[in-house]
Amino acid sequence: MAVPLRVLFISDSGAESVSAELERGGYEPLFEAISSAGELIDALASSWDVAISDFSISGFGAIEALRLIQERGVDLPLIAVTGPIKDGEVLSVLAAGAADHLTRRNLMRLNAAVERELRAARLRRERNRLEEQFRQAQKMEAVGRLAGGVAHDFNNLLTVITGYSDLLLAGRDLKESQRSALQEIRRSAERGGALTNQLLAFSRRQPLQTRLVHLNELVLQIEKLLRRLIGEDIELITVPAADRDAVVADPGRLEQVIMNLAVNARDAMPDGGKLTIETGIEQMDGALQAQQLGVKPGSFVTISVSDTGTGMDPETQSHLFEPFFTTKTAARGTGLGLATAYGIIRQSGGAIGFSSRLGRGTTACIYLPLAEDRAETVPAAIASEERLTGAETILLVEDETRVRKLIADVLSARGYRVLEATRGAEALRLCRIRKESIDLAVVDVVMPEMSGPDLIRQILPLKPNMRVLYISGYTEEAMVYHGIEQSGAAFLQKPFLPDMLARKVREVLDSRSNAAPKP
Ligand SMILES: Nc1ncnc2c1ncn2[C@@H]1O[C@H](COP(=O)(O)OP(=O)(O)O)[C@@H](O)[C@H]1O
Numbered sequence: 001m002a003v004p005l006r007v008l009f010i011s012d013s014g015a016e017s018v019s020a021e022l023e024r025g026g027y028e029p030l031f032e033a034i035s036s037a038g039e040l041i042d043a044l045a046s047s048w049d050v051a052i053s054d055f056s057i058s059g060f061g062a063i064e065a066l067r068l069i070q071e072r073g074v075d076l077p078l079i080a081v082t083g084p085i086k087d088g089e090v091l092s093v094l095a096a097g098a099a100d101h102l103t104r105r106n107l108m109r110l111n112a113a114v115e116r117e118l119r120a121a122r123l124r125r126e127r128n129r130l131e132e133q134f135r136q137a138q139k140m141e142a143v144g145r146l147a148g149g150v151a152h153d154f155n156n157l158l159t160v161i162t163g164y165s166d167l168l169l170a171g172r173d174l175k176e177s178q179r180s181a182l183q184e185i186r187r188s189a190e191r192g193g194a195l196t197n198q199l200l201a202f203s204r205r206q207p208l209q210t211r212l213v214h215l216n217e218l219v220l221q222i223e224k225l226l227r228r229l230i231g232e233d234i235e236l237i238t239v240p241a242a243d244r245d246a247v248v249a250d251p252g253r254l255e256q257v258i259m260n261l262a263v264n265a266r267d268a269m270p271d272g273g274k275l276t277i278e279t280g281i282e283q284m285d286g287a288l289q290a291q292q293l294g295v296k297p298g299s300f301v302t303i304s305v306s307d308t309g310t311g312m313d314p315e316t317q318s319h320l321f322e323p324f325f326t327t328k329t330a331a332r333g334t335g336l337g338l339a340t341a342y343g344i345i346r347q348s349g350g351a352i353g354f355s356s357r358l359g360r361g362t363t364a365c366i367y368l369p370l371a372e373d374r375a376e377t378v379p380a381a382i383a384s385e386e387r388l389t390g391a392e393t394i395l396l397v398e399d400e401t402r403v404r405k406l407i408a409d410v411l412s413a414r415g416y417r418v419l420e421a422t423r424g425a426e427a428l429r430l431c432r433i434r435k436e437s438i439d440l441a442v443v444d445v446v447m448p449e450m451s452g453p454d455l456i457r458q459i460l461p462l463k464p465n466m467r468v469l470y471i472s473g474y475t476e477e478a479m480v481y482h483g484i485e486q487s488g489a490a491f492l493q494k495p496f497l498p499d500m501l502a503r504k505v506r507e508v509l510d511s512r513s514n515a516a517p518k519p
């Protein structure tokens with residue numbers, strides 16, 4: 001089958017013989033003939049496979065053409081095909097950047113030259129694409145670290161603010177004005193917490209509560225909610241088409257991702273339109289697509305969210321996932337929606353991609369690795385009603401002083417005996433001296449010198465009946481995180497409210513499994 005070849009022909013003679021030669025070589029040449037600088041500049045707006053140029057045509061020629069192509073940064077190989085010209089002229093054309101020189105009399109080498117140049121251009125494009133992908137990944141990584149670091153410190157501060165606000169609010173002798181001022185402080189801290197949590201999600205420093213999720217079900221479940229969200233001018237269509245739809249994910253967060261995509265779709269259709277949410281299966285065995293998306297080859301369940309809205313220009317598309325990138329007014333957009341989605345999906349071993357055309361609409365597609373269907377359900381962790389007090393002994397290990405004090409205050413106020421330690425070594429010493437039993441250790445995951453899990457490993461032989469509750473604003477190393485997750489140990493995410501802490505502590509103390517979870 002003939003291969004279409006888009007040829008920009010800068011010459012006023014010889015088109016027939018060049019074309020015939022290319023056809024002999026198995027090409028189907030599509031010629032556009034031009035003969036001036038102005039025409040060339042116009043033509044460079046379209047894309048071409050190769051330029052074939054004469055040495056000189058009435059004040060214009062190969063050397064001038066090469067200069068214009070290079071000035072515009074267009075990647076277009078130029079082969080000079082000329083009448084008989086002097087050796088010096090051949091050299092000057094090659095020196096200007098021509099890929100090759102042939103004479104019209106002897107076109108034998110033409111097809112070989114074209115083939116070579118096409119191959120080289122393909123390689124250049126591929127390399128550029130990889131470089132661009134790498135730069136993009138590096139940028140996201142750097143922004144992620146920055147955002148994650150800031151968010152982590154903020155979360156500690158917000159934990160203290162919400163925590164002490166709650167302690168004060170629980171007091172009886174508050175004036176009404178004091179109470180409402182405190183509530184305002186608490187509400188603001190909560191909003192701050194929601195914001196930092198989005199940043200943590202983007203930087204993938206937020207532990208996911210994963211389980212087996214069926215995406216068809218998930219989509220149908222949130223359909224009602226979506227309908228309310230998008231308003232009446234937009235038609236919502238859900239197509240649960242995937243015949244296998246199980247993935248391992250955090251359903252709450254996944255829902256958040258789909259909502260973010262749907263809200264974006266809604267915002268892109270101010271005059272109404274159609275929003276389609278569809279699930280499917282995509283086989284990515286070929287390395288290329290998987291590599292482009294940055295995932296391991298395999299089977300993927302997809303959810304695509306398509307709109308018939310404004311679409312995006314390439315510039316917007318290149319910044320989509322950056323935190324705080326938004327084209328909306330401050331009242332409407334935070335620029336965190338897609339950053340959050342990106343972090344959550346990447347952390348789940350998946351990918352998210354966009355295709356969009358200005359004026360036509362946008363499709364966002366989420367890819368999540370297909371989980372082989374194990375009938376695995378997670379018991380609902382419902383706290384033992386509201387009995388949130390106790391008399392047990394709790395070892396509290398937390399390096400952040402204010403957070404430690406807050407937790408100690410909350411637990412003591414509820415009747416527990418609290419032994420405080422700022423770090424691992426101190427906690428170990430406490431455990432060796434104290435002969436009485438310790439019922440529960442509340443331990444920060446990430447601490448200097450010794451991580452929470454390491455510490456627990458050393459304490460458990462001393463206090464075999466102790467239960468463990470990990471707390472953290474984020475989990476630094478994936479290893480630590482996985483270790484904890486696999487052990488099934490209890491976990492509480494900062495910032496938390498005193499009630500959440502008390503409930504979780506009670507829940508862990510009351511849990512049936514008698515042995516402490518292996519860290
Ligand atoms: N479906 C879409 N159609 C058109 N533009 C979109 C769409 N989704 C995202 N965008 C663009 O990407 C930007 C970033 O999206 P996002 O991270 O969700 O932040 P926000 O919605 O707060 O602006 C949007 O401001 C918009 O310009």
Ligand SMILES: [Mg+2]
Nearest residue numbers: 260264337338
């Ligand atoms: Mg958004």
